[in-house]
Structure formats: structure tokens, C-alpha cells
Amino acid sequence: MKKVSVSFTLNGDPVTADVPVTWTLLKTLREYFELTGAKEGCGVGECGACTVLVDGKAVNSCLYPIPEVEGRSVTTIEGIAEKDGTLHPIQKAFLENNGVQCGFCTSGMIMSAKALLDQNPDPSEEDIRKSIAGNFCRCTGYVQIVESIQMAAKLKE
Amino acid sequence: MIDYDYKRPDSLEEVFRLLQEYGPRAGLIAGGTDVMVKIRNTKKAPEVLISLRGLTDLAYIRKNGHYHIGGLTTHRMLEQSELLQNELPALYEGASRIGSVQVRNVATLAGNICNAAPSADTAGPLLALDARVTLQGPDGERRVPITEFFTGAYRTVRKQTEVLTEINIPAHMEQFGSAYWKQSRRKAMNLPIVGIAVSLRLDNDTISDSRIALTVAAPTPIRAYKAEEFLAGKPMEDAVLAEAGRIAASPECCTLRDSLRGEAWYRARIIEVYVPRMARLAAERIKKTH
Amino acid sequence: MPDYLFVGKSIPRTIEADKVTGKAVYINDLRRPGMLYGKILYSTHAHARIKRIDASKARRLQGVRAVLTGRDIPDVRVGFLKDQTVLKKDVVRQFRDEVAAVAAITPEIAEEALSLIEVEYEPLPAVFDPIEAMKEGAPLVHETDARGRPVKSNILPLPWKFSVGDMEQARKEAAFVTKDHVSTTWVNQCCMGTSGCVAEFDQSNNLTLYSPTNVIFGHIGRISEYFSRIGLAGKKIRVVNPVVGGSFGTKLDTDIYEFIAIQLALNTRKPVKILFDREEEFRALPPRQPAVFTIEQGCDREGRLVFRHCEAVLDNGAYTSWGATTPSVMIMPMSSLYRVPNVYFKATCVYTNNIYAQAMRGYGNPQATFAVETSMDSLAEAAGIDPAEFRLINRNQPGDETPMNLKITSCGLEECIRAVKERLQWDEKKKARQKTRGLGMASLIHVAGGARVTKSDGHGIMVKLDEFGHVDVIESGTDQGQGSPTVISQIVAEALGVRPEDVFITFGDTALALWDAGTHASRHTFMAGNAALIACAKAKRQILDMAVDIIPKIVKLNFKRMKRKDPGFAEPDLDYGLIADPEDLDIRDRMIFPKKEPDHPYFRVPISDILRNGLHVGIGESRVVAAEAFYDPPTEMLNREMKGNLSMTYAFGTTGVEVEVDEETGDVRILNLVAAHDVGKAMNPTLLLGQIYGAGYTGVGYGLTEEIKVRNGRVMNPSFRDYQMLTAMDVVPIEPVIVEPDDKDGPYGAKGVGEPGLVPTAPAIANAVYDAIGVRIRDLPITPEKILTALKQKKGGMNV
Numbered sequence A: 001m002k003k004v005s006v007s008f009t010l011n012g013d014p015v016t017a018d019v020p021v022t023w024t025l026l027k028t029l030r031e032y033f034e035l036t037g038a039k040e041g042c043g044v045g046e047c048g049a050c051t052v053l054v055d056g057k058a059v060n061s062c063l064y065p066i067p068e069v070e071g072r073s074v075t076t077i078e079g080i081a082e083k084d085g086t087l088h089p090i091q092k093a094f095l096e097n098n099g100v101q102c103g104f105c106t107s108g109m110i111m112s113a114k115a116l117l118d119q120n121p122d123p124s125e126e127d128i129r130k131s132i133a134g135n136f137c138r139c140t141g142y143v144q145i146v147e148s149i150q151m152a153a154k155l156k157e
Numbered sequence B: 001m002i003d004y005d006y007k008r009p010d011s012l013e014e015v016f017r018l019l020q021e022y023g024p025r026a027g028l029i030a031g032g033t034d035v036m037v038k039i040r041n042t043k044k045a046p047e048v049l050i051s052l053r054g055l056t057d058l059a060y061i062r063k064n065g066h067y068h069i070g071g072l073t074t075h076r077m078l079e080q081s082e083l084l085q086n087e088l089p090a091l092y093e094g095a096s097r098i099g100s101v102q103v104r105n106v107a108t109l110a111g112n113i114c115n116a117a118p119s120a121d122t123a124g125p126l127l128a129l130d131a132r133v134t135l136q137g138p139d140g141e142r143r144v145p146i147t148e149f150f151t152g153a154y155r156t157v158r159k160q161t162e163v164l165t166e167i168n169i170p171a172h173m174e175q176f177g178s179a180y181w182k183q184s185r186r187k188a189m190n191l192p193i194v195g196i197a198v199s200l201r202l203d204n205d206t207i208s209d210s211r212i213a214l215t216v217a218a219p220t221p222i223r224a225y226k227a228e229e230f231l232a233g234k235p236m237e238d239a240v241l242a243e244a245g246r247i248a249a250s251p252e253c254c255t256l257r258d259s260l261r262g263e264a265w266y267r268a269r270i271i272e273v274y275v276p277r278m279a280r281l282a283a284e285r286i287k288k289t290h
Numbered sequence C: 001m002p003d004y005l006f007v008g009k010s011i012p013r014t015i016e017a018d019k020v021t022g023k024a025v026y027i028n029d030l031r032r033p034g035m036l037y038g039k040i041l042y043s044t045h046a047h048a049r050i051k052r053i054d055a056s057k058a059r060r061l062q063g064v065r066a067v068l069t070g071r072d073i074p075d076v077r078v079g080f081l082k083d084q085t086v087l088k089k090d091v092v093r094q095f096r097d098e099v100a101a102v103a104a105i106t107p108e109i110a111e112e113a114l115s116l117i118e119v120e121y122e123p124l125p126a127v128f129d130p131i132e133a134m135k136e137g138a139p140l141v142h143e144t145d146a147r148g149r150p151v152k153s154n155i156l157p158l159p160w161k162f163s164v165g166d167m168e169q170a171r172k173e174a175a176f177v178t179k180d181h182v183s184t185t186w187v188n189q190c191c192m193g194t195s196g197c198v199a200e201f202d203q204s205n206n207l208t209l210y211s212p213t214n215v216i217f218g219h220i221g222r223i224s225e226y227f228s229r230i231g232l233a234g235k236k237i238r239v240v241n242p243v244v245g246g247s248f249g250t251k252l253d254t255d256i257y258e259f260i261a262i263q264l265a266l267n268t269r270k271p272v273k274i275l276f277d278r279e280e281e282f283r284a285l286p287p288r289q290p291a292v293f294t295i296e297q298g299c300d301r302e303g304r305l306v307f308r309h310c311e312a313v314l315d316n317g318a319y320t321s322w323g324a325t326t327p328s329v330m331i332m333p334m335s336s337l338y339r340v341p342n343v344y345f346k347a348t349c350v351y352t353n354n355i356y357a358q359a360m361r362g363y364g365n366p367q368a369t370f371a372v373e374t375s376m377d378s379l380a381e382a383a384g385i386d387p388a389e390f391r392l393i394n395r396n397q398p399g400d401e402t403p404m405n406l407k408i409t410s411c412g413l414e415e416c417i418r419a420v421k422e423r424l425q426w427d428e429k430k431k432a433r434q435k436t437r438g439l440g441m442a443s444l445i446h447v448a449g450g451a452r453v454t455k456s457d458g459h460g461i462m463v464k465l466d467e468f469g470h471v472d473v474i475e476s477g478t479d480q481g482q483g484s485p486t487v488i489s490q491i492v493a494e495a496l497g498v499r500p501e502d503v504f505i506t507f508g509d510t511a512l513a514l515w516d517a518g519t520h521a522s523r524h525t526f527m528a529g530n531a532a533l534i535a536c537a538k539a540k541r542q543i544l545d546m547a548v549d550i551i552p553k554i555v556k557l558n559f560k561r562m563k564r565k566d567p568g569f570a571e572p573d574l575d576y577g578l579i580a581d582p583e584d585l586d587i588r589d590r591m592i593f594p595k596k597e598p599d600h601p602y603f604r605v606p607i608s609d610i611l612r613n614g615l616h617v618g619i620g621e622s623r624v625v626a627a628e629a630f631y632d633p634p635t636e637m638l639n640r641e642m643k644g645n646l647s648m649t650y651a652f653g654t655t656g657v658e659v660e661v662d663e664e665t666g667d668v669r670i671l672n673l674v675a676a677h678d679v680g681k682a683m684n685p686t687l688l689l690g691q692i693y694g695a696g697y698t699g700v701g702y703g704l705t706e707e708i709k710v711r712n713g714r715v716m717n718p719s720f721r722d723y724q725m726l727t728a729m730d731v732v733p734i735e736p737v738i739v740e741p742d743d744k745d746g747p748y749g750a751k752g753v754g755e756p757g758l759v760p761t762a763p764a765i766a767n768a769v770y771d772a773i774g775v776r777i778r779d780l781p782i783t784p785e786k787i788l789t790a791l792k793q794k795k796g797g798m799n800v
């Protein structure tokens, strides 16, 4: 099996991964870096549980070929709280407002929300719903997730 | 077990060189949202994937006379383009309803039409907007009208060594209003059960020119020429539009089939209903922009 | 209202912070040293004889550690009716039948090995329609029963029959009668976390199974039965829950893949993980039980129900899991939703070569309520009574005992119906009708105080405090995301007098926890809450006993210290009688104090002081605080006549919807959805809303979009792309209304709320669609195609 060596920035740190060239970013995060926050809910771009940020944009890491990560910057759910453990406002808001139930969709949901709020600090409900349309959740009916993101926007101000 | 090599050339020349070197053993990958899914589902891959993501200067949307959209432009760029939203709303709507933000952030317009799924969401709008695509190969480039691009389900005129470098929409489309409807059971993360794109130009209240394009209505995305012909020179009236819808939905224009996502009669019904609705919307949009 | 510090407050889910930081370990994330990966080869036929299996190539593949077929493992029957084996040896009866399994060092190698296994089938005639399957001469799905005796028919030996009153007489008395055919289909639970487990044996063949099951002790029962047949009788089995990525019924039964993981682990002497991918989740996990109903109801001139008669046929699929027992729950709405004196209900479960079914949120209730509530609507119309009024006339009331002997204690149904009417502006809108808009409602009854489906409906809990005032709660239930860690921490904090952040909860480990009947049937808050109250009362008493001894000592020690510092210090004259009896003390917000003088300057001490001083006393005197409770409520199991008060209390609710239907396209838009629920007491309003929103949304999917398309036994849409679960863009404006009649048996008055929100949603939508456009769709889901077809029939041949 052919391997590649890919250097990139992961949650702020420079890293290099030596993995099979066929691996996706998701598999590399989970198996090489043991960052299991991003989940595989489908493996084919249809659920959003694997959402991470690449150069600030939300992507399905399950479809992202690892060689494409070379030189880029990747942010995962493990990298958004402060170094001292203080939660990111979106994380806080999800706990505060019951935006999380079983939690399986949560990492991806929060990363989608982060991509949105980084670009648009004052989104409408429609903006929020559009930004998480690719993140399925079976537990919440999305209502309190939308509210959590609205709350996070306020917290960030 | 799946194994492939992955090349990331940063110039077109390098892409052509690799394409020639590997021949049919190579496959192009852009956003990878079709390619990666197919590899996972079929457990088969080409020997070499040649990535186009290094061709960053092919990611653009420009207007100078014609509209020019680069071969590496993502749906997200189209969705965030005010130019497109104002002047080519059908394409804006097609692109912005593809998958999710995550998909649109990487998936490209070129990938959508090169993959040539009968359901491709941008195919209808491009047909309704008289698009032409530029294919470049080691032996030069050629321009193909989108109406001649699709040759079958998942098949196009593109040669194995060619890269789609630009999509071009002629300047006269500025005078058209356009609209795209994607019929689906839920509002996101869906392929269309059927797609309807309409563009038209009015002369007072008379339809002077129109395009009606349909997806999932035949093995390839198609134009409903008979319906367009019927509309030519007719007034913008309910009865006229309804008849155009009926013609568009009939075997004169499409070959509808029953599939898991929808039955033929239902697709016909949606075409019948939405050709008029999109025509109205397209007409409104002309008035707004001009 | 008692003045609670934590109960009834929207305490945030801080206790689950690991879920927002990516730290929570789901089965998907769990890895054990030396772990192998198991994969399953499924049948490619709906019904076929296995002529030959050749696994030799797979066995030779590098990295493969075991390949098992039906011939390699003991031929032991498992399942609710013992109608299948773990790996199928001779005959496959459905597409998902497990014919071989592989364990390898990577999932990719295991997958590759599967593709090297050659199986030759000889197709057999198959039957896919339950009605056809009931007919004489239909192909038999099973030739013999569990004991090897030949069978003559595909009908299961599970005669669900309930009959009360005099049907013949009732029919005569009824002034209005309607009869409807209703059907519901397969829907997938769609847990976002896919299913999986890790099986691991120790050197002496004791098993630890990491499994997201929500019935950890039920698992042990079933696995130990299996063990007794494969020569492992008496071995210890421990079931441990990882963090659970959704459950919704999928984790009720011990699934075949779990037995396979166990067999692979046994064979390889290594931990083995089996993890489903999404396609397997759709193809190989038993979904909600589909059912068809013929329902007839009658009422008198005043609109009072006089009878309800219903026959149901359930497509059991090829094997039997909990799906076949859903009629036991269907009997509840059939007999007890609204007052109805004469009831007949019969359900027949039939084997077919389709996929088999199991539980999903609400069990059989959503199916049966869809039948009852759409029929209620037709009957109201026949009787010329407004559907809301009709439901009010027949509403259940506190103190009722229903035909199946359910004893209704608290009941907020009337408030729920009225709230829905008010919020939807029912009367006003019914008068000023807008074309293509319509209103509909439906109600529900559900168990909300446990459900005695096994002989014990008990729930065990243990509480211990350490010297710092931290409380460890060892909970025998499963946290599947419902919010129990927060709610239980609120209850424990309130009952013990600590704060929720002092409470730490361990869920789902059979080695630590006492017994529990399972986190199902909306029972967890009710059962665990009541158990916690008992355990906390015991622990509190232990603390107060200590306090009586220790507070005076602390006070005196303090005085001594003060005197040392300040020789002039005069010891105040204190009334030690205030703290002489534990009964006179209380604990609140981490402080112990005399009830008579809560702010006493000397006798008010932190709970941790008492705990620490109680432990570090000296030889023979040290004390720790620990208490357990096992709460098993005085409820009844269903008797032979299917009667019995199986829950301590019942939940009621009403959902009302306003829809707009596009008559040209058949598209339905929900303009407003009011979900009014009798919850007893809202323990944590924010978390409660989460249950109502989530269940309501799933209910909308059940009503309008979701459907596993099964054609000739094969699942045709095994992906999120084609299975139409709703996205965030499919906005459903849900307006919850909380009705709190305060239940005398619930912990702090609470009832179960996990499932109810889903139950009445689909029929409410169906009724609203009828109100809007005059066609009744009685076949779920209510698709645009069905609406257009019905409209065409109604109008007599529009060109569709």
C-alpha cells in the first residue's frame, strides 16, 4: 500500500502524518492522531458527523483525501477550547441550551456552527439552518441546536 | 483492497502530461465529492488520481461581456457570488441547493457536469443559460455547447485527456430572467426527483425567447425544445404557460421513468406545475434587474 | 409549591461536557489492546438454500485471524422465539441473514476477506406480503418451529387478542359507525452513532461486552443462556456501556452481530470489535415494526364512543425480535385512549421473507395511535361533531380505570386538548376557513411510570459520598442522550442537599450497578428518580446521624482554638438540644443545619466537614456514607386476557397541526405544530423541551417523509441520501405546551416523557391534511404521490 507523508497544521500545531495515500482526513485524524471527536456517521458526505475545518471552511473529512491536506490548516472539535480548558462559546452554548443529547452529531454540528460564526457573527435563523443542513441529528429536532448557535453568537459579542 | 497513487500537479501542462502518461489508468479528481463516494461504494479506484485542486487560478467567476466561470470554481463560490445571484439566478439556485455547505465548499461546478448524473443540479440551469464549456487537452482546446456535452447517463463528450477549464455563459443571457426548481422530499441533502430550469426574455408581455431545461427527465439533462417553440411569441398567460408545462412533461420532450425516488407520472406532474411557476418567477426577475 | 433549589430548574448539561469537546468515547471510538475487527457476510437472497460455502481463500488472506460459518460454531438458536441461529448454516430467509463472519487485524482486511468467501445458493420461493403469507399454500418461511416440529403456516404462535364488553350489542347501540383501513411502514431509528460492540474474554473465559445496549441486564440474561449451550455455563458476563450515540429502540434486543463478536472473540482469544457502517445500519438492523389495521369504531348520538374493533396484521419478517411484541403496547391506545367501554383488538404476526423488525421510540404506540386517531376523525365527521369537541367528550379523566385495567391517576388530557385548540386558534380558523389550509389533532396515552413487561420492573441505584462531599451515583440504567445524568444529578442534589455539580454518575456497567429492567418505555426518570429518592434518604440519614455526633465536637474544637488565640474568648452558651436528634437536622446546598434555626452561627456546618470528620476519627470509629435502593413499583404484568395496570402512571398529550397543502404538487407544509404534554412535573424544562422537539420531529418524518423501501425483501434505500430523515432546513415550527398535573407517584411529581412526543404527530398531520383538502391518507408516510392520487380519485379523473 502506497504511503504519503503529509505536513500540515493541526489545531495550531505543525504535524506530519505518514499514512496510506488512500486514507481520508477523517481516518487520519481518528487513527493516526487519535483525535476521535470527528465521527464517521456515514463515510460518504451525507451526515456531517465528520465535519472539521480546513483553512477555516467546514468540510466532510470523510471525503477529504489526505494528500490534499498538505500545507493546510485543520481545526477539529478538540482544538477550539482554550488551552486552559475554557470552553469555546459555541461549546458552552450547546451545554447551556441542550443543543446536545446523545452527542454523536455534536462535534460536526459545532464545527459547522464555528465556520458560520467566524464568517458571519450575526447570522439569521435561516443562515444557521443552512449552515447545519448537512449535519443530521436524530435527537434534538434541531430546535435547540439553532438556539444554541444563536446564543453562542451573543456570547461571542 | 483499494489502493491508488495521488498526484497533485500545479499546472495544466503537468495535468496533461500525467493524463497522457497514465492513459485510462488515471482519473481526475476535483472536490472529490463524486469520486471519493464512488471509490468507497464500489471499492474500485483508478490506479492514479490526478487532483485539479492545485490549479487554483481556475477558481474564478468573472464577467467581461460574457460570464466566465473557471473549471475549479466551487458551488460555494457560486452561492456567494452576488453577480450570479442577481444576473444568473437559476445557476445560483442550482449551485446553492447542492448537498450541504460542507459539500459545496469543495465540490465544483465542473465536477457536477463532468460527472454527468441525470440529476446534476447545475445541468438544468446551464442548459437554460446557453452555457458553453471549454475543454482543454494536450492538443489544444475546444468549446462545446452544453446541449452537446452530455451523451448519456454519466457520459459526456469529454476525452480522457481533456480538462474542463471554463464554463462560459453568453452575454445575451443578461436580458433573460431565469429560475430553477429542484423538487425534493426534504429541503436539503437531496438529489432532485426532477429539476426544472427556465429562462426567458419578454417583449412587452410576449415571450420572445425562452429555454426550458429538465433534469431526471431523460438519461441526460435535456432541453424541452417543443415547449420552448410553443412559447415563442405567445403572451405570458396562465393558459399558455400551462400548455407549455404540459408539452414539456409529455413524451414530445422527455422520457420519464419510474425509479425509487419517484414515479414517472409524478415527475410529469411536477414538470407541468413548475414550468409555469418558474416561467413566472423568471419573468419577474427580468423586471427586477432591467 | 415547595421551594426546590434544583428540581424544576433548567440546569445546563455541564455534566456532559465531554460531548462538546470530542472527548466522549462511543463504541466507534473504543479500542482495546490487540483488538481485531469483525465483519459479517450477509445473504444475497431473500430465501435460499445454502448449497456450498467455501471460505478457504478468506482464511489464507494475510491478517485474517478467524473465518466462521454456520458450520464452525455451535448450532444454537437465539432470539425472542428462538427462531434463528447466529450464523445461518442451511437456509437463508432474508437478505440480511448472516452467513459468515471474519476477524482480522484491520477492518479493510476483514472486508477483503468477506469478498473472498464463496457462497452458492439455491433460491427458494419467497413471500413478501403478510396477507399472502397467511394464505394456505404460501411458501413457508420456517419449515419447523424452535423445537424442530414441522409447522403448517407462517402465522406466529403469538396470539395477541384483547376483548372486553359485548361487541354485538355495542354495534347495535352505535348511532354512527366508521370503518377504515390503515397501514404503516418500516422506518429506521437512524441513530447517528452506528451500532457496534467489543467482545473480550479474560483468561478464564469470563466475558466483558462493551455494548451500547439500553438493557444491560437483559443482555446478560440472553448471553448467559447462549453460554449455557456452548459450554460456557457459569461464566461471568459483564456488560459495559460506552457513550451511546442514540438508541431509539435499536439497543433493546441482543443483536446477532453481538453474538458474532462473542464467537469471534472466543475463537481468536482477542478482543473483537464489530462496527456497522451506515449501509448495514439500514440493511441489517431491525427497524420499526410495520402493521396494517382494519379499525371500526362507533359512537352514540351524543358522540360517546361505544365500541372500538380493530384487527391488525404485522409483517414479522423472517425472524422474531421485539417487533412481534409491539401488539402488547398497541393494546394500550386501542383499549385506553379515550373512554371506550367495548373493545376488541386482535393482532396477527406473520413470517415473511422481509427484514424483521424491532422496537422504536414509542414501541407499537405510534402505529396503533395512527389507526385510532385517524379513525376518531372519521367518526367525528360521521357524527357531525367537531373533532376537538369529539375528543373532549371522550377524554380520559383522573380516577378512570380503563378496559385493560389501567388505573389513571393524574391525567392532563383535557388541558392538553384545550391548549392545542387555543394555540392553534382552532375555533376561529375552523370558521374562517382558508382553502388548502387545515387543522388536525391527535392525542396519546403512554406508560409513564415504568412498564412491567418482565416480572421485575425494578431499578437499582447506589449512592456514596466521599470525604470531600462528592457524590458518586452508580446508576443501573443507560444514558442514551436523554439527559438523565443532569436530571438524576438534580434529583440527588435536591434530595441529599448538595449541588448538581457535586454529583458524579456512572451509568451502564453490570459489574458495578444493581439490577434494572432497562432504559426503555420512557421509564428512566420515573424509576431512577424514585430509586434515587429512597437511596438518598438513607444516605442523608447516615450523614445526619454522623452530624449529631460530630457537630458538637467541631464546635468545641473551634472554641478551643479560639481560646488559644484569644485567652479572653468567652464560650457562648449554646442549646445543643437543637442538634441532638438527626430528625432535627437538615441539609441544603452543601450545608447541614438545625431545622429550627437554619442560620445558627455555630451549628451550620459544611457537609464535607462532617464527612471528613466522620471518616478520619480513629480506630474502630470511622464511618463512610453509602446507600442503595431497589425500587420495584406495585404494578401488574398483563394477564392472559392482556389486562393489568402495568405502569404507576400514564402520560397524556395532544398534538395539533396546521398544514397547507399544495393541491397541484401534493406537497404538505406544516405551518404550526403544537405539542401539549402532560409530564407530571417538568424536572428540567430545557431538557424536557429537547425530548418533545426531538420526538415531534421524528414524528413528522414518520408522517411525511420516512420510509424504508423494501422491494422483494431487499432494502432499496440504505443511505441518508435516499432515506428521507429531515434536515435542519425542514423547519417544523413546534410549539410545546407543558401541562403539569403533578403526579403523586412520580419523583417530585414527574412522569416519563421520552416517547410520547412522537406518538400522535403522524395522525395529527393526516387529520389536518384531510381538513385542508378533503382526502384521507391512511397509509404512512403521507407522500405527495398519495395525496395527488387521492385527489384525483376524489375529483374523478383529473389528468394526473
Ligand SMILES: Cc1cc2nc3c(=O)[nH]c(=O)nc-3n(C[C@H](O)[C@H](O)[C@H](O)COP(=O)(O)OP(=O)(O)OC[C@H]3O[C@@H](n4cnc5c(N)ncnc54)[C@H](O)[C@@H]3O)c2cc1C
Binding pocket: A044, A045, A046, B027, B028, B029, B030, B031, B032, B033, B034, B035, B036, B037, B052, B071, B072, B097, B098, B099, B100, B103, B106, B107, B108, B109, B110, B111, B112, B113, B114, B115, B119, B120, B121, B122, B158, B162, B163, B164, B165, B189, B190, B191, B192
Ligand atoms: C453528500 C452529497 C450531496 C450531494 N448533493 C448533490 C446535489 O444536491 N445535487 C447534485 O447535483 N449533486 C450532488 N452531489 C454530487 C456532487 O457533489 C456534485 O456532482 C459535485 O459538483 C461534484 O464536484 P466535485 O468537484 O466534487 O467532483 P469530483 O468528485 O472531483 O469529480 C466528479 C467527476 O468529474 C470529473 N471532473 C471533475 N472536475 C473536472 C474537470 N475540471 N475537468 C474534467 N473532469 C473533471 C472527475 O474526473 C469525476 O469523474 C452530492 C454529493 C455528496 C457527497
Ligand code: FES
Binding pocket: A039, A040, A041, A042, A043, A044, A045, A046, A047, A048, A049, A050, A051, A060, A061, A062, A063
Ligand atoms: S461521515 Fe462524513 S458526512 Fe457522514
Ligand code: FES
Binding pocket: A099, A100, A101, A102, A103, A104, A105, A106, A136, A137, A138, A139, A140, C192, C245, C246, C481
Ligand atoms: S444529539 Fe444525538 S444525533 Fe444529535
